Amino acid sequence: MFIDGTRTMTLSNLQPLTRALCCFFSAAALVFTGAAAAAAPERVISAGHSITELVLALGGGDSLIAVDSSTRLPAEFRPLPVVGYYRQLPVEGLLAQNPQLLVGGDHMGPATTLKLLQDSGVKILQLPEAGNGEELLRNIDRLAQELDKPAAAIKQSVQAQLRALTAARAALAQPPRILFVRAQQGRGLKAAGTGTSPDSLIRLAGGVNAVAFEGYKQLSDEALVELRPDWILFSSDQAEQLNGGAELLQWQPLLKLTPAGKRSAFYSVDGYALLGGIGLASLKEAKKLNEKFVAK
Structure with a gap:
């Protein structure tokens, strides 16, 4: 017992x-x-040049399996499939890559594509378009967390560039008046107002946007003279068409009466610095633009 x-x-x-x-x-x-x-995530698709820049800067290149057509990859980077344009992403092309994560800006779409991807188990991260340096830093933090990558090094670099730009803006005797245009012969000029990437770049470089309206609007001939821009900017994708700005004076002779026209003060902005708000390319372009303001 x-x-x-x-x-x-x-x-x-x-x-x-x-x-x-x-x-x-x-x-x-x-x-x-x-x-x-x-x-x-081991399989990431990035849609939008400024977003892809951040993915690479954070060390997420090994996980990148595809990009959209607005992305310019570094020359030394491996070739990647291109899956449409970030505003019109095709469901079939994306799912064919078997992604775990699709990351892009708040203009990424269409909404039906994003919904179908989510229903298929793909995680979607949309970062708001950065209008200034602080918003860019917040996007870096959010993306770093999603990719499980350290953000300290890239944030230190961005903060140093922002401090340098702040000092450069303060050193300007007077902020120049800037007009950013999209031009087409026979159709006049459209100017970029507030809430646009060119407007954010202008402010970052130390300029003042010559127009106060929101978005893009057509300019009348009279407005071109009244705005009195000190500089006229355009995207690099139009640089050849506009012959460095010289064609603008032929298409719109009244520009010759403006301070910019009298001095031929034209500048071709890197188009990739204008995609998706303020990004890493925007910081470099703002520095170049500020140096133009100082030199002329």
């Missing part, structure tokens, strides 16, 4: 111990599953 009693006591002690071990291993499995779910 003593032996039987000991055996009985041992078995009864094992029952709660077994239950405890089962609970422990179940909890451990849940923790492991959660950690696996939070692991860095």
Whole structure:
């Protein structure tokens, strides 16, 4: 009986111990599953040049499997499939790449494509278009967290560039009046107002936008003279067509009466610095633009 009693006591002690071990291993499995779910995505599609810049700067290049047509990859980077334009992304082309994460700006779409991707298990991260340096830094933090990458180095670099731009703006005797245009012969000029990427770049470089309206609007001939821009900017994708700005004076002779026209003060902005708000390319372009303001 003593032996039987000991055996009985041992078995009864094992029952709660077994239950405890089962609970422990179940909890451990849940923790492991959660950690696996939070692991860095291994298959990432980036839509938008400024977003792709950040992915690469954060060290996420190894996970990048495709980009959109607005992205300019570094010359030394491996070739990647191009899956449409960030505003008109095709569901089939994206799903064919078997992505875990699609990251882009708040203009990425269409909404139906994003919904179908989410329903298929693809995570979507949309970063708001940065209008200034602080918003760019917040985007870096959000993307770094999603990619599980350290952000300190790139943030230090961005902060140093922003400080340098702040000092450069303060050194200007007077902020120049800037007009950013899209031009087409026979159709006049459209100017970029507030809420546009050119407007953000102008302010970052230390200029004042010559127009106060929102978005892009057509300019009348009279307005061209009244605005009195000190500089006229256009995107690099129009540089050849506009012959460095010389064609603008032929298409719109009244520009010759403006300070910019009299001095032929034209500047071709890197078009990639205008995609998706303020990005890394925008900081470099703002520095170049500010140096133009100082030199002339």
